[in-house]
Amino acid sequence: MAKEIINDPSRTFMEYRFLPGETPRDCTPDKISLRTPLTKFTKESGMESAKIILNLPFMSAAMQSVTGSGLAIALAQNGGIGVHYCSQPVEDEARKVAEVKGAKAGFVKPKTLSPNDTVEDAFEKAVKEGYSIYPVIDENGVLLGSVNVNYLKNRMGDEKISDVMRKFIPKGLDEITSEMKANNATDEEIIKTIREYITFAKVGIDLEEANRIVEENNSKFIAIVGEDNKLHSLVFRKDIYKHISHPKELIDANKRYICAAAINTHDYKERVPALVKAGVDMIVVDSSDGYTEWQKEAVQFCKGEYPTIPVMGGNIITAEGFRYLADAGVDAVKVGMGGGSICITQEQKGTGRGQADVVEEVCAERDKYYEETGVYIPIISDGGHSFAKDMTMALAFGADAIMCGRMFVGCEESNAPFHPEDRKFKQYWGEGHSRAKAWRQQRYGQVSFDEGVDGFVPFVGKLKENVLDDITKKMISTMVTCGCKNLDELHKKARVKLISELSMREGKPHDIILPENMTYKARRWG
Numbered sequence: 333m334a335k336e337i338i339n340d341p342s343r344t345f346m347e348y349r350f351l352p353g354e355t356p357r358d359c360t361p362d363k364i365s366l367r368t369p370l371t372k373f374t375k376e377s378g379m380e381s382a383k384i385i386l387n388l389p390f391m392s393a394a395m396q397s398v399t400g401s402g403l404a405i406a407l408a409q410n411g412g413i414g415v416h417y418c419s420q421p422v423e424d425e426a427r428k429v430a431e432v433k434g435a436k437a438g439f440v441k442p443k444t445l446s447p448n449d450t451v452e453d454a455f456e457k458a459v460k461e462g463y464s465i466y467p468v469i470d471e472n473g474v475l476l477g478s479v480n481v482n483y484l485k486n487r488m489g490d491e492k493i494s495d496v497m498r499k500f501i502p503k504g505l506d507e508i509t510s511e512m513k514a515n516n517a518t519d520e521e522i523i524k525t526i527r528e529y530i531t532f533a534k535v536g537i538d539l540e541e542a543n544r545i546v547e548e549n550n551s552k553f554i555a556i557v558g559e560d561n562k563l564h565s566l567v568f569r570k571d572i573y574k575h576i577s578h579p580k581e582l583i584d585a586n587k588r589y590i591c592a593a594a595i596n597t598h599d600y601k602e603r604v605p606a607l608v609k610a611g612v613d614m615i616v617v618d619s620s621d622g623y624t625e626w627q628k629e630a631v632q633f634c635k636g637e638y639p640t641i642p643v644m645g646g647n648i649i650t651a652e653g654f655r656y657l658a659d660a661g662v663d664a665v666k667v668g669m670g671g672g673s674i675c676i677t678q679e680q681k682g683t684g685r686g687q688a689d690v691v692e693e694v695c696a697e698r699d700k701y702y703e704e705t706g707v708y709i710p711i712i713s714d715g716g717h718s719f720a721k722d723m724t725m726a727l728a729f730g731a732d733a734i735m736c737g738r739m740f741v742g743c744e745e746s747n748a749p750f751h752p753e754d755r756k757f758k759q760y761w762g763e764g765h766s767r768a769k770a771w772r773q774q775r776y777g778q779v780s781f782d783e784g785v786d787g788f789v790p791f792v793g794k795l796k797e798n799v800l801d802d803i804t805k806k807m808i809s810t811m812v813t814c815g816c817k818n819l820d821e822l823h824k825k826a827r828v829k830l831i832s833e834l835s836m837r838e839g840k841p842h843d844i845i846l847p848e849n850m851t852y853k854a855r856r857w858g
């Protein structure tokens with residue numbers, strides 16, 4: 333006989349509804365905060381001491397079809413965090429982390445050209461990389477000039493970049509002008525030089541000052557140079573506006589976007605150092621079952637080698653699993669098994685649990701652990717959140733953030749390719765489907781059955797405007813009804829009730845005929 337047979341049915345968030353709490357006068361949508369800790373903190377130092385605090389409680393799923401640099405950047409710009417998937421070669425994942433870290437509105441490490449490249453080379457690079465401004469450096473990294481490929485259209489393809497670039501002169505404008513005057517340069521020559529002048533500053537300048545110089549000079553960018561005029565970075569004018577238009581952006585102390593990356597329990601000794609070198613902010617151990625000795629060893633390796641980088645463990649679905657990972661030293665715990673929209677684990681293996689059950693049990697254990705040790709470990713609810721109300725419910729049940737695949741995959745910024753014949757849809761496949769497992773099989777020779785499916789979701793457009801704004805508006809509205817100004821209050825004050833199937837039916841339109849269900853003729857009334 334099994335060690336334990338639990339006869340209470342497992343529950344999902346869809347089966348619950350919020351009961352209103354008293355809404356104080358100052359609990360208006362503009363006063364509601366969705367800030368949430370992603371890494372552990374102590375009772376003594378409080379939530380603000382957590383190493384990573386999200387401004388929106390969302391993480392993207394570490395899946396091939398979901399998270400690439402585009403989504404990770406878009407999420408960080410809006411206060412969430414992207415998690416790069418680990419079913420790819422180490423160097424690819426590390427490169428994508430570096431792309432996110434290098435994309436910050438601030439000191440950008442630019443792609444460069446060599447003076448010996450041709451105009452044709454510059455166009456090829458621009459098409460491939462999507463940039464228009466390229467600094468030109470020599471083999472020692474010394475800045476020689478810059479080109480804007482948009483202004484090269486009338487040039488011959490075989491012209492050398494050194495002949496068409498704006499030349500970098502490491503002197504102030506006054507100095508250049510007086511030197512040129514002393515050398516009897518004509519006014520036209522002086523004006524041409526000034527027009528082509530590359531504004532620059534020395535390494536060490538802070539971002540605010542760099543932004544002020546960009547504004548004051550009305551330049552597209554300024555070059556930041558180090559010793560011997562070696563190029564360090566560029567600060568772009570357009571990024572200043574990007575920064576202003578993303579007040580919730582999630583950035584590190586160097587004003588670079590924050591991003592996370594997943595590891596598996598096979599090659600972590602090789603993968604983690606590469607991710608850390610690329611600047612990753614958090615490691616996520618990616619496993620459908622995190623209650624294993626392999627996971628414990630992977631966590632302990634990370635914490636031993638890189639004690640300052642937070643590690644998220646998971647997935648677990650029981651109080652026992654939570655204790656196991658907490659004792660292994662994780663900074664956060666991800667929970668869920670079998671609830672993902674692409675998941676067939678429950679059908680194939682019979683393992684899993686309703687997500688509401690999971691979050692309820694694990695959060696209760698987390699709270700107990702907090703009382704005992706004074707250490708708060710954030711819980712991330714992963715899989716199965718297809719509507720804003722499910723997400724708010726997960727947060728009310730005690731989760732600190734939500735990991736989503738389905739919710740983000742239809743966005744323009746996701747990694748998902750379009751349907752080959754219909755751009756109204758994007759492709760979405762599970763990490764447990766053979767399409768994603770091909771890489772692992774090739775590398776580790778693991779052959780097994782599918783635990784995920786391969787399908788389509790509607791294309792929805794931009795992440796912020798079409799997904800995040802909608803979800804957060806609904807979440808905030810629910811919180812107002814519950815009288816909760818932040819997620820900590822939601823954890824403590826929310827009252828939720830299990831509903832019957834009949835009340836669920838009552839909660840939908842009933843006893844009327846909706847226009848979409850009428851014939852075209854009948855709809856044309858009046």
Ligand code: IMP
Binds near residue numbers: 737
């Ligand atoms: P969704 O947000 O409901 O689409 O669920 C996404 C989550 O499903 C991921 O974050 C993973 O935890 C999980 N997942 C991803 N791929 C698979 C799979 O192939 N089988 C089962 N679960 C998966």
